[in-house]
Each structure stands twice: as structure tokens, then as C-alpha cells.
Amino acid sequence: MTVQITSANFQKEVLESPIPVIVDFWAEWCRPCQMLGPIIEEISNEKAGLIKVGKVNVDQEGVLAGQFRISSIPTVMAFNNGKATAQVIGLLRKDDLLKRLGF
Amino acid sequence: MYDVLIVGGGPAGISAAVYLQRFKRNIIVIAKDHGALGSTTHIENYYGFENPITGKELVEAGFAQARRLGVNIHENEEVLSINGSGPFNIKTNGGEYLTKTVLLTTGMNRPNLRVKGFTTLQGKGISFCGICDGFLYRNKKIGILGAGDFMAEELEVLRNFSNNLTVFTNGESLSVSTHEYPVVTEPLVELLGVDSLTGVKTQAKTYDLDALFIAAGTPSASDFAVRMGAFVNQKNEIEVDPNFSTNIAGLYAAGDCIGGLLQISKAVSDGAQAALAINKYLKTITS
Numbered sequence: 001m002t003v004q005i006t007s008a009n010f011q012k013e014v015l016e017s018p019i020p021v022i023v024d025f026w027a028e029w030c031r032p033c034q035m036l037g038p039i040i041e042e043i044s045n046e047k048a049g050l051i052k053v054g055k056v057n058v059d060q061e062g063v064l065a066g067q068f069r070i071s072s073i074p075t076v077m078a079f080n081n082g083k084a085t086a087q088v089i090g091l092l093r094k095d096d097l098l099k100r101l102g103f
Numbered sequence: 104m105y106d107v108l109i110v111g112g113g114p115a116g117i118s119a120a121v122y123l124q125r126f127k128r129n130i131i132v133i134a135k136d137h138g139a140l141g142s143t144t145h146i147e148n149y150y151g152f153e154n155p156i157t158g159k160e161l162v163e164a165g166f167a168q169a170r171r172l173g174v175n176i177h178e179n180e181e182v183l184s185i186n187g188s189g190p191f192n193i194k195t196n197g198g199e200y201l202t203k204t205v206l207l208t209t210g211m212n213r214p215n216l217r218v219k220g221f222t223t224l225q226g227k228g229i230s231f232c233g234i235c236d237g238f239l240y241r242n243k244k245i246g247i248l249g250a251g252d253f254m255a256e257e258l259e260v261l262r263n264f265s266n267n268l269t270v271f272t273n274g275e276s277l278s279v280s281t282h283e284y285p286v287v288t289e290p291l292v293e294l295l296g297v298d299s300l301t302g303v304k305t306q307a308k309t310y311d312l313d314a315l316f317i318a319a320g321t322p323s324a325s326d327f328a329v330r331m332g333a334f335v336n337q338k339n340e341i342e343v344d345p346n347f348s349t350n351i352a353g354l355y356a357a358g359d360c361i362g363g364l365l366q367i368s369k370a371v372s373d374g375a376q377a378a379l380a381i382n383k384y385l386k387t388i389t390s
Contacts, residue, residue: 027238029234029238030235031235031330031331031332032235032329032330032332033332034332035332035333035334035350035351058238058239059238065239069227069298069299070239071226071227071228071230071236071239071240071299071314072226072230072232072235072236072239073235073236073239075226089226090226090329090335091329091332091333091334091335092334093334
């Protein structure tokens with residue numbers, strides 16, 4: 001299960017999360033994002049309880065996307081203890097993605 | 104509606120075309136030029152030729168061979184975009200085509216701009232895909248690098264997002280219309296910005312920009328693949344399975360664009376294997 005992240009819940013769900021968080025910045029019209037979607041979903045199921053997985057729709061959350069200077073999607077970020085620890089741009093396979101996010 | 108549209112007329116594309124034509128498939132080859140082989144003057148490691156041959160001779164012999172079998176080859180035509188999936192809609196500078204499957208055999212053409220900042224600012228304001236990233240720059244200052252049909256195609260996409268567009272031809276002469284948008288023809292000397300792109304610099308002037316979209320030359324196989332959501336590795340090679348299929352049903356790739364041994368022999372083999380796999384796939388889909 002992924003969590004929908006908004007400006008309103010970002011602080012609580014991401015920055016104050018007791019476990020690491022992966023955040024997928026995406027949009028419906030972006031085909032690489034559509035291909036990444038199921039991979040993100042898979043990670044959320046496999047890592048349930050270990051890693052929280054959130055999704056930010058950049059169309060609806062322009063301010064949040066701007067705050068992290070998201071300039072290309074899909075962009076996936078990792079957060080740990082309230083800090084951004086990694087950022088990966090583009091469509092990657094699950095293992096590659098997790099490795100480059102530091103998991 | 105074609106069964107197979109092959110992008111590229113090199114050894115992988117033509118080899119696939121020959122097999123598919125003999126399978127009586129309805130196919131078309133769109134070949135922009137003679138590719139990397141066109142500029143190869145001396146080939147003596149390819150099977151069956153007593154004396155060295157030029158790449159041009161080999162490519163032309165391939166075209167002649169395919170045409171003798173009835174293959175429809177559109178030379179000097181450039182694919183600009185591939186949309187949809189089963190069927191795919193292909194737009195070229197000569198027309199539009201519908202096809203059940205696509206085989207990418209365009210060779211390896213890595214976008215490369217020898218300008219300071221190009222590598223470090225990729226994904227930080229430098230983008231290779233208007234339809235992927237244009238929306239993120241709504242009403243911002245956008246630059247487009249390019250001078251031909253590919254640039255014009257990206258311009259069409261990007262003008263949906265912003266009116267603040269400038270075309271940078273980087274020293275090339277402009278071959279297409281840019282509507283009312285300003286054009287800078289001077290070569291770029293530096294891309295500016297630390298955390299993200301802030302502008303570009305020519306010898307004479309600095310231009311403030313929020314994003315620069317690269318659409319120079321011709322779109323490569325990986326440009327198409329990225330836009331369509333196919334896996335492309337960090338070397339810009341398209342990832343395919345043993346059947347030369349990408350992760351998108353009906354989209355195949357073969358030859359140099361999937362990496363491995365960059366040799367004619369391997370491209371020919373790829374093309375043949377891809378053709379067999381595509382023929383099998385076509386039997387499984389109705390319509």
C-alpha cells in the first residue's frame with residue numbers, strides 16, 4: 001500500500017516517519033511514471049513495515065514538487081530521519097532503484 | 104495498418120525486414136540515412152566479401168536485396184514521434200503511420216553536447232523529453248536546443264506549457280519554422296547553474312532559463328524508448344528480453360541500440376531473431 005503525500009501531510013508522513021520513506025513524484029500523463037507505478041507498489045508491499053512508500057502527484061502538488069526542485073519525472077527520493085538521503089531520476093528496475101536509493 | 108514498422112535501415116533493420124517480408128507480413132522500413140555504417144569506409148571483418156567494402160556499399164546492397172523481395176523502404180524519412188501502444192502511431196517528417204508493432208534499429212546515437220555544465224545539470228533543468236517534463240515548467244522560461252524537425256516537434260509539445268520559449272540552434276542553421284519564438288543561432292559556451300539550471304551563455308550574451316530541452320539532430324532509439332516508458336540503462340542502451348522485446352508489448356529493439364557487440368554480424372543476427380519473435384507475437388494478437 002502506498003500513501004498519497006500532499007503538502008498537508010508531508011511533515012507527518014515523511015519527515016516525522018519512524019521508518020525510512022520512499023517518495024515517488026509522478027503524473028498521470030507521464031508514461032515512464034505509469035511503468036514505474038507497479039514497481040513502486042511492489043516495493044511498498046514487499047517492504048511493508050520496513051519502508052514507507054509515498055506518492056506525490058506533481059500536478060496536484062506543484063508546491064511540494066517545486067520545493068524539491070523536481071524537474072524531471074519520475075523522480076524517486078528517499079528520506080530518513082527527516083532528511084532527504086537520495087534522489088533517482090527516470091524509470092529503473094526494482095533492484096536498481098532500491099540500490100540507488102540506498103536500500 | 105502495418106504489422107511491423109521498422110525504424111532504421113541498417114543491418115539489424117534490413118535483416119529483420121527480409122525475414123518479415125518472407126513471412127508475408129505487411130511491413131515498412133523508415134530509414135533516415137545510412138547510419139553509422141554510411142561513414143565507414145573499410146569493412147573487412149564481415150563474412151563473405153573477398154575484398155574490403157565500404158559501409159555505404161553494404162547498406163545500399165541491403166536496401167536492394169530487401170526491395171527485390173518487395174520490402175517498402177522509405178529513405179531520407181525521419182521518425183519524429185511514436186505514440187500509443189498496440190497500435191502505435193508513428194509520425195515522421197513525411198507522414199503518419201499506424202502499426203501493430205515497432206522495431207527500433209536506429210543504432211547508437213548518444214545525445215552529447217560538449218558544453219560545460221551539460222553532464223552535471225542533466226535532470227536539473229536539462230531534459231531530453233518535452234512530453235515527460237514540459238509540464239513541470241508551466242509558464243517558465245524554456246530553451247530548446249536544436250535546429251531541425253526534431254526540435255520543431257519538441258517545440259510543438261512545449262508551447263502547450265509556456266509561451267516563454269527560445270530556440271538555441273548552437274551554431275547550426277535553422278531548417279524549420281519556429282513560429283514567433285526567438286531564435287539564438289550563436290553556439291553555446293556554457294550552461295549555468297549549480298543545483299539547477301539558471302541560464303545559458305553564448306560568446307556574446309547570457310540568457311536566463313529555467314529549463315533547456317535537448318532536441319538536436321534526430322531522435323535516437325533511446326529517446327523514443329524513454330518517452331514510451333521502456334527500460335533504458337545508464338549507457339543509454341534499450342533493455343530487451345531474449346526475444347528482443349522491451350517491457351512494452353509490441354515494441355522491439357535490435358542492433359547497436361541495445362548494446363553488446365557493436366558489429367554488423369551481431370546486428371544482422373539481432374534483426375533475424377527479432378523478426379522471428381515479432382512474427383510469433385503477431386500470431387498471438389488479434390485485429
